Amino acid sequence: MSRGGQPLRLGAAKQRALLALLLIRRGEVGRDVLVDALWGGRSPKGARNTLQVYVSKLRKSLGRDAIETTATGYRLLVDGGAVDSERFESLFAEGREALAAGNPARAAGQLSAALGLWRGPALADMRYEAFAQAETGRLDELRVACLEERIEADLALGRHAALVGELEARILEQPLRERLRAQLITALYRSGRQSEALDQYQSTRRMLADELGLQPSVELRELERMILAHDPALALAEPTGKPDSNLPLQPTPFIGRQREVVEIVELIRTGSRRLVTLTGAGGSGKTRLAIEATGALAYDYPDGVWWVPLQSLADPQLVSQAIATGIGAKAEPAWFIRDKRMLILLDNFEHLLDAAIVAGELLTTCPNLQLLATSREPLRLVAERTVHVQPMEEDDAVALFEERAGEGGDSNAVAEICRRVDCLPLAVELAAARTRTLSAEEILDRLVERLPLLTGGPRDAPVRQQTLKATIAWSYDLLAPNEQAVFSRLSVFAGGCTQDAAEAVCGATPDRLDSLTEKNLLVRRDGRYMLLDTIQEYARERLVASCEAQALREAHSAWYFELAEQLHRDLPDTNAFTPELARRWGPWVDSELENLRAVLRHKIERGEREQALRFALLLFAFWRKGARYATEGERWVRQALDSDGPTEDRTLAWALNLYGGCLVAAGRTVEGEKPIEQALELAERLQDCDLQHNCLLGLTLIAANARDTDTAERLLEAAREVKVSDPYWEFIAIHLDGQIAAAAGPPPADIADTARARELFEEAALLLPRLTDRPMAAAFHEWGFALVAMQENAPDADERFQRVLRSSVSLDQERDIYENLLFMGEIAERRGDLIRAGTLWGSVLRILEEQTPDWVPQYERYMRLDSRCEPDLLRSVQEGRELSREEAVAYALSETDDLAIPQITKPVSSSPTTTDRLSTARSAGSS
Numbered sequence: 001m002s003r004g005g006q007p008l009r010l011g012a013a014k015q016r017a018l019l020a021l022l023l024i025r026r027g028e029v030g031r032d033v034l035v036d037a038l039w040g041g042r043s044p045k046g047a048r049n050t051l052q053v054y055v056s057k058l059r060k061s062l063g064r065d066a067i068e069t070t071a072t073g074y075r076l077l078v079d080g081g082a083v084d085s086e087r088f089e090s091l092f093a094e095g096r097e098a099l100a101a102g103n104p105a106r107a108a109g110q111l112s113a114a115l116g117l118w119r120g121p122a123l124a125d126m127r128y129e130a131f132a133q134a135e136t137g138r139l140d141e142l143r144v145a146c147l148e149e150r151i152e153a154d155l156a157l158g159r160h161a162a163l164v165g166e167l168e169a170r171i172l173e174q175p176l177r178e179r180l181r182a183q184l185i186t187a188l189y190r191s192g193r194q195s196e197a198l199d200q201y202q203s204t205r206r207m208l209a210d211e212l213g214l215q216p217s218v219e220l221r222e223l224e225r226m227i228l229a230h231d232p233a234l235a236l237a238e239p240t241g242k243p244d245s246n247l248p249l250q251p252t253p254f255i256g257r258q259r260e261v262v263e264i265v266e267l268i269r270t271g272s273r274r275l276v277t278l279t280g281a282g283g284s285g286k287t288r289l290a291i292e293a294t295g296a297l298a299y300d301y302p303d304g305v306w307w308v309p310l311q312s313l314a315d316p317q318l319v320s321q322a323i324a325t326g327i328g329a330k331a332e333p334a335w336f337i338r339d340k341r342m343l344i345l346l347d348n349f350e351h352l353l354d355a356a357i358v359a360g361e362l363l364t365t366c367p368n369l370q371l372l373a374t375s376r377e378p379l380r381l382v383a384e385r386t387v388h389v390q391p392m393e394e395d396d397a398v399a400l401f402e403e404r405a406g407e408g409g410d411s412n413a414v415a416e417i418c419r420r421v422d423c424l425p426l427a428v429e430l431a432a433a434r435t436r437t438l439s440a441e442e443i444l445d446r447l448v449e450r451l452p453l454l455t456g457g458p459r460d461a462p463v464r465q466q467t468l469k470a471t472i473a474w475s476y477d478l479l480a481p482n483e484q485a486v487f488s489r490l491s492v493f494a495g496g497c498t499q500d501a502a503e504a505v506c507g508a509t510p511d512r513l514d515s516l517t518e519k520n521l522l523v524r525r526d527g528r529y530m531l532l533d534t535i536q537e538y539a540r541e542r543l544v545a546s547c548e549a550q551a552l553r554e555a556h557s558a559w560y561f562e563l564a565e566q567l568h569r570d571l572p573d574t575n576a577f578t579p580e581l582a583r584r585w586g587p588w589v590d591s592e593l594e595n596l597r598a599v600l601r602h603k604i605e606r607g608e609r610e611q612a613l614r615f616a617l618l619l620f621a622f623w624r625k626g627a628r629y630a631t632e633g634e635r636w637v638r639q640a641l642d643s644d645g646p647t648e649d650r651t652l653a654w655a656l657n658l659y660g661g662c663l664v665a666a667g668r669t670v671e672g673e674k675p676i677e678q679a680l681e682l683a684e685r686l687q688d689c690d691l692q693h694n695c696l697l698g699l700t701l702i703a704a705n706a707r708d709t710d711t712a713e714r715l716l717e718a719a720r721e722v723k724v725s726d727p728y729w730e731f732i733a734i735h736l737d738g739q740i741a742a743a744a745g746p747p748p749a750d751i752a753d754t755a756r757a758r759e760l761f762e763e764a765a766l767l768l769p770r771l772t773d774r775p776m777a778a779a780f781h782e783w784g785f786a787l788v789a790m791q792e793n794a795p796d797a798d799e800r801f802q803r804v805l806r807s808s809v810s811l812d813q814e815r816d817i818y819e820n821l822l823f824m825g826e827i828a829e830r831r832g833d834l835i836r837a838g839t840l841w842g843s844v845l846r847i848l849e850e851q852t853p854d855w856v857p858q859y860e861r862y863m864r865l866d867s868r869c870e871p872d873l874l875r876s877v878q879e880g881r882e883l884s885r886e887e888a889v890a891y892a893l894s895e896t897d898d899l900a901i902p903q904i905t906k907p908v909s910s911s912p913t914t915t916d917r918l919s920t921a922r923s924a925g926s927s
Contacts, residue, residue, distance in 0.1 A: 013126075013882060014038050014050075014054060014879075014882065015054040015057055015058065015882075015887075016126070017037075017038055017126050017129060017131075018034065018038060018051070018054045018055070018058065019058055019076075020123055020126055020131075020132060021034060021037055021038075021131055022067070022074065022075075022076035023076060023083060023085075024131070024132065024135045026076065027075060028070045028072070028073055028074070028075045029073045029074055029075070030072045030073040031048060031051065031072065031073045031074075033073065034051055034073065034074070035047050035048060035051055037129075037130070037131040038051070040130070049891065049894055050839075050879075050891060052890075053883075053887045053890045053891055054887070055067055055069075055074060056890060057884065057886065057887055060886075065077065066078065084117045085122070085139060087114075087117055088114045088117045088118070088139075088142070088143075088146075089142065091110050091111070091113050091114035091117075092110075092111065092114045092142065092145075092146045092149070094110045095107045095108075095109075095110030095111035095113075095114060095146070095149060095150070095153070096111075096149055098110060098153075099111075099149060099152060099153050099156075104152075104153040104154075104156035104157050104299075105153075105157060105299030105300065106299070106300065107149070107150075107153040108150060108153040108154055108157060108299060109265065109269070109296060109297065109299060109300055111146055111149050111150035111153060112150055112296060113262045113265055113266060113296075114146050115143070115146055115147060115150060116258040116259070116261060116262040117258075117259065117262060118143060121136070121140070122135070122136045122139035122140055122143070123135065123136050123139075144174060144177065147170065148177070148179050148180060148183070151163060151166075151167065151180075151183050152183065155183065155186060155187065155190075157299065160186070160187040160190040160191050161187070161190075161191045163183070163184075163187045164184065164187050164188060164191060164193075167180060167183055167184040167187060168184065171184060175207065175211075176207075176211065176212070178204070178208075178216070178217055178219075178220060181200065181204045181220070182219060182220055182223055184200055185197045185200050185201055185204075185220075185223060185224075185227070186223070186234065188200060189227050189234060190234070190235070194227060197227055198224070198227060198228075201216075201220065201223070201224045201227075204216060204220065205220075244303075244304035244306075244328075245295075245298055245304055245305045245306065245307075246306055246307055246326065246328075247291055247294060247295055247298075247305060247306075247307050247345075248291065248307060250288070250291065252403070252404065253403065254288065254292050255396060255399050255400040255403055256392055256393065256395075256396025256397075256399060256400065257285070257289060257292075257392065257396060260289055260293075260389070261289065261292050261293050261296060263387070264276065264278070264289070264290075264293040264372075264387060265293050265296050265297060267385065267387065268293070268297060268343070268370055268372065269297070269300065271370070272385070273383055273384060273385035274363050274369065274370055274371060274383045275359060275363060275371045275372075275373065275379065275381055275383045275384045275385065276371070276372050276373070276384075276385050276386075276387060277349075277372075277373040277374070277375055277378055277379055277384055277385070277386045277387070278290055278372070278373070278374045278375075278386075278387050278389050279374075279375055279376060279377060279378060279386050279387070279388050279389065279518075280376070280388055280389030280390070281376075281391075281424065281521065281532060281535060282376065282426070282535075283424040283425065283426030283427055284389045284390070284391060284424055284425065284426075285389065285392070285424075285425035285426065286374040286375075286389050287347055287348070287374055288425070289389060290345055290347065290372055290374050291307065291345070293372070294307070294343060294345050294372060297343055300343070301341050301342055301343045301370070302341055303340035303341050303342040304327070304342055304343075305342075305343040305344075305345070306326050306327045306328075306342065306343070306344045306345065307326060307345045307347060308322055308323050308325075308326035308327070308344060308345065308346050308347065309322075309326075309347045309348065310322060310346060310347060310348045310349055310352055311347070311348040313351075313352060314351075316352045316353075316354040316355035317355070319352055319355035319358050320332070320333060320355075320358050323344065323346070323358070323362075324336070326344070327342070327344060333362060334361065334362055334365045334366060337362065337366040337369055338366060339366075339367065339368055340366070340368060340369070341368040342366075342368065342369055342370070343369075343370045343371075343372065344369065344370075344371055344372070345371075345372045345373070345374075346359065346371060346372070346373040346374070347373075347374050348374060348375070349373050349374065349375040349379060350375040350376035350377055350478060350519070351478050353375075353377070353379065353380075356379040356380060356381055359371055359373070359379060359381060360381045360382070360383070363381075363383050376478075376519045376521075377518040377519040378518065391422050391423040391424050391425075391532075392418075392423045392424075392425055392428070393423070394415060394418055394419065394423055396423075397418035397423040397425075397428050398411070398414050398415055398418055400425060400428050400429065400432070401414050401417065401418060401428050401429075401431065401432045402414065402432075404428075404429050404432035405432040405435040405440075406435070410439075410440050410441055413439075413440040413441045413443075413444045414440050416444055417431050417440060417443055417444050418431075420444070422532045424532070431443055473538070476521075476538070476542070478519070479516075479519070479521075482512065483512055483515055483516060484542070485507075485546070486502075486506055486507070486508045486512045486513075486516065487516055487521055487522075487539055487542070488539050488540075488542035488543040488546055488548075489505070489506035489507070489508070489543060489548065489552055490502060490506055490508065490516075490522070490529070490531060490539060491531065491536050491537075491539035491540040491542075491543050492505065492506070492543065492549075492552040492553060492555075492556045493505075493530075493556065493595055493598075494594035494595050494597065494598040495530065495591075495592070495593065495594025495595060496525070496528040496529055496530030496531075496591075496594075497528060497529055497530070497595070498527065498528060498529075499513060499529065501559060501595075502529055504555075504559050505552065505555045505556050505559050506552070513529055517529070521535060526591075528591065553602050556595070556598070556599070556602075557599045557602055557603065560592070560595055560596060560599045561599070561615060561618075563588075563592075564596070564615060564618040564619060565618060567585050567588075567589075567618070567621075568618045568620075570585070589619070589622050596615075596619065597636075599615055600612055600615055600616065600636050600639075600640070603615060603640075604639050604640055604643050607643060607644045607645045608645055609640060609641075609643045609644060609645030609646065609647050610645060610646060610647045610648060610651055612639075612640035612643065613637070613640045613641070613647060613651050613652070613655040614651060616633070616636055616637050616640055616655065616658065617651070617654055617655060617658060619633070620658060623637075623658065623662055624661065624662070624665055630661075630662040630663075630665035630666040631662070631666045633658070633662040634659060634662035634663050634666060634668075637655055637658055637659040637662065638659060640655070641655060641656070641659065649682055649685075649686060650686055650688065652682065653679050653682035653683050653686060653688065653691055654679070654691060656675045656676070656678050656679035656682070657675070657676055657679035657683075657691060657694060657695055657698065659672075659675045660672040660673065660674070660675035660676035660679065660698060661676070661698055663675070664676075664698060664701060664702060665815075669701075669702050669705045669706075670702075672698070672702060673699065673702050676695050676698045676699055676702070677695075677699070679691065679695050680692060680695035680696065680699070683695055689722050689723055689724055689725070690724055690725055690726070690729070692719075692722050693719050693722045693724045693729050693733070694729070696715050696716075696718055696719035696722065697715075697716075697719055697729075697732060697733060697736060699715050700712050700715040700716050700719065700736060701736070703715060704740050709740065712740055713737070713740075716733055716736065716737050716740075719733045720733050720734070727767050727770045727771060728771055728774055728777060730767060731764050731767040731768075731771060731777055731780075732780070734760055734763050734764040734767075735760070735761065735764045735780050735781070735784060737760050738756075738757045738758075738759075738760030738761045738764065738784050739757075739784060739787065741753045741754075741756045741757035741760060742754060742757035742784065742787045742788050742791060743787070743791075754788045754791050754792055757784070757787075757788050758785075758788055761781065761784040761785055761788070764781060764784070765781055768781060776811055778807070779804060779807040779808065779811060779816075782800065782803055782804050782807065783804045783816070783820075785800060786800035786801045786803075786804050786823075787823070790823055790826065790827055793830060797827050798824055798827045798828070801820050801823055801824045801827065802824070802892065802893055802894075804816075804820055805817065805820040805821070805824070805889065805892060805893060806893065808820060809889060817885075817889065818844050818847060820892070821840050821841075821843055821844050821888060821889075821892055822840070822841070822844050822859075822862075824840055824892050825837045825838075825839075825840035825841040825844070825863070828840065829873075834870050834872045834873040834876065835872050835873075835876045836876075837873060837876070838872065838873040838874065838875070838876025838877040838879070838880060839876045839877075839879055839880040839883070839888075839891060840880060840888070840891070840892060841859075841863050841865075841877055841880060842876065842877040842878060842879060842880020842881040842882075842883070843880040843881070843883045843885075843887075843888030843891070844859060844880075844888075845859060845860070845877070845880070845881055846880070846881045846882075846883065847885065849881075865877065
């Protein structure tokens with residue numbers, strides 16, 4: 001399923017099943033009906049709530065208005081023709097009508113287009129579900145009927161010889177279909193194979209008798225009589241009206257992209273625009289796709305379908321002559337074509353755009369002419385409709401590689417090869433060609449730099465297509481000098497850039513960016529400009545050749561340094577994202593992560609240790625967002641620390657503290673202790689009280705992790721004696737003391753000194769009026785009392801954690817979200833609600849499996865899953881593993897369908913550092 005041309009991720013299996021149900025019913029479906037269908041009459045407690053979560057998630061994917069809430073259920077609202085099954089049935093009906101009206105050419109095209117929409121069995125991943133069986137049976141029957149009608153149309157067009165092999169294969173799949181067998185008998189007879197046709201009839205008669213106890217139908221018996229009598233009605237000569245064509249025969253099979261072929265064919269047949277131009281990057285397969293679509297239209301144009309290759313032309317004034325030659329005209333093309341019904345493919349027009357007026361004049365003077373063009377950029381004519389040819393889908397790219405290579409090799413390696421070359425068909429074919437001398441694994445190893453490897457294309461291919469580099473160079477050479485300069489400079493960015501960044505770093509004006517985008521050398525996606533990896537590699541080579549590379553890298557670093565410094569200035573002294581900053585800067589950090597990494601890499605490679613460490617510290621708040629981020633932060637800071645170059649002691653001290661804090665947040669608590677101790681020594685020497693306090697809090701967490709309560713208390717006392725500039729850190733120290741008290745003692749019995757914990761939290765609360773601009777302080781405060789309520793089995797414990805969870809979502813505190821889900825699951829388990837407990841715990845395990853799988857055993861031990869045998873709990877854990885992050889939050893908050901599910905915009909990774917009730921990553925002091 002796709003939206004705006006992009007595939008949609010539909011989440012859990014039951015969520016996909018819900019969408020299938022709504023698609024099948026295509027009307028109002030009651031909530032009870034949906035619950036019964038999804039859970040097979042064994043709906044768990046809370047099933048309606050989970051159903052609402054699935055509906056809300058689907059709305060996010062499909063659009064808020066896609067699913068209507070009714071008084072008793074839901075109704076799916078989609079535009080006509082948006083559903084493949086509806087398009088299939090419409091095309092099938094049109095093809096059947098055309099066949100009945102005596103137009104087999106039109107019928108063959110429509111029926112082939114209908115079958116091209118199928119990419120596998122109907123409702124493949126749920127065809128055995130009870131609710132789907134009737135619909136899958138209906139669609140499967142329609143598919144076979146459509147196939148039979150298409151074969152009937154092909155027989156009427158005299159394609160009997162080519163049909164024999166296909167029919168033999170189809171009968172193996174559908175041995176009981178008498179019509180398929182009758183069509184095979186007819187095809188054999190018309191191919192001059194009468195004895196084989198009669199043998200096939202006898203084989204059919206025996207099969208029907210053995211399998212069904214039936215005699216052949218009247219129609220089959222009549223067919224046998226006509227064959228024996230050589231009835232003239234069976235004879236059908238090759239059609240004399242077969243349209244002329246000079247389309248080049250393709251030496252290799254066409255793989256994938258059936259959907260694109262169908263869309264292009266339908267677009268041309270509707271005739272709303274008489275010029276359709278396929279645009280796309282070099283190597284995206286525009287020519288092959290155009291030839292395939294043109295071939296499918298051959299019988300729609302009685303005056304022929306014609307291919308006019310333009311790649312070898314250098315002079316736009318020769319285009320008219322090339323068209324005349326291509327269509328066999330001895331005079332001006334317009335005079336020759338006149339009223340003829342003809343389709344012309346103008347292939348590779350991008351370097352001859354000044355001649356686009358020739359195509360426009362032909363359309364003006366030839367009313368029945370249809371043009372299909374391929375070009376890197378549009379022709380800019382009034383009659384034009386552009387279709388952007390995207391890279392292949394990964395499954396199709398893998399199939400293409402395996403077909404061209406003759407063998408697949410390691411499937412994972414092949415898939416990664418296709419991803420590395422952007423799934424561009426030409427690049428995939430060139431990579432597959434290397435299998436003559438290299439294995440797939442060896443090709444993958446050598447694809448670090450793509451362009452040198454991707455050579456050695458077929459000798460009979462155009463020179464520009466024999467290597468991927470030549471293909472891209474073909475587009476590059478067509479650029480104006482100022483466009484060439486911008487194109488090469490843009491390669492300095494990693495992961496794309498904004499328009500402001502392109503202008504500041506590369507001097508790229510909006511007009512030049514738009515021009516490169518139109519020429520399909522640049523992609524604009526979600527407000528950002530980016531180069532496909534293979535194209536970027538060529539652009540990078542051009543940048544190095546221009547001698548601008550070093551200056552561009554410095555300009556790139558300066559731009560992101562300035563933005564990171566602005567981010568750091570906007571942060572409160574706690575170095576934490578407030579909700580406003582999360583909304584403003586969070587998406588920026590995520591979208592620019594590759595560029596930020598590039599800056600760090602550049603500084604480290606150049607030995608600019610001070611600059612590298614300073615930049616890592618500017619991203620302090622980002623590294624501490626979760627275990628996944630902390631792991632990366634630790635790696636970058638370690639590389640910077642290990643590099644050469646002078647460094648100020650203050651920068652070094654804070655960097656060591658960041659390094660240790662990242663190790664702690666990533667679960668490597670013991671390793672984090674030494675760098676924090678080194679940072680503390682430097683902080684004491686520099687008399688940096690803020691850093692001293694921060695280091696002492698980090699060491700406190702490490703001691704608490706090791707259950708060394710005495711050391712933790714001593715470190716906390718020392719921290720509270722240090723005078724800090726920000727009362728927030730004083731608040732954190734008191735609050736951390738309370739957390740330790742609330743979670744002290746071996747679980748689950750002898751839980752905590754909750755009285756002391758409450759006293760400490762109340763003491764910390766006295767500082768809250770001075771921290772009104774620090775919403776996280778209030779969240780920590782609420783979390784502390786929720787923890788006490790849980791340990792005391794208070795009736796409002798779950799309600800308290802729900803409030804904290806809402807705060808964590810609004811503050812974008814990712815690791816806190818999953819800690820709350822964990823504790824809410826424990827509250828449910830204590831109250832005997834094993835379904836809720838298992839669902840919440842399963843959602844926590846899912847994110848751990850995706851982000852930090854090494855922690856899964858620790859959490860399973862915490863949940864005691866290895867010793868539990870309650871089926872409701874274990875089944876719910878599996879259900880919970882299917883929930884996305886947003887679904888899990890909505891489930892925990894018991895959101896109704898009319899309420900918006902809290903939006904969490906970034907991947908989450910919890911940061912467990914112990915298996916007891918204390919999650920030591922909670923405190924901001926850990927970094």
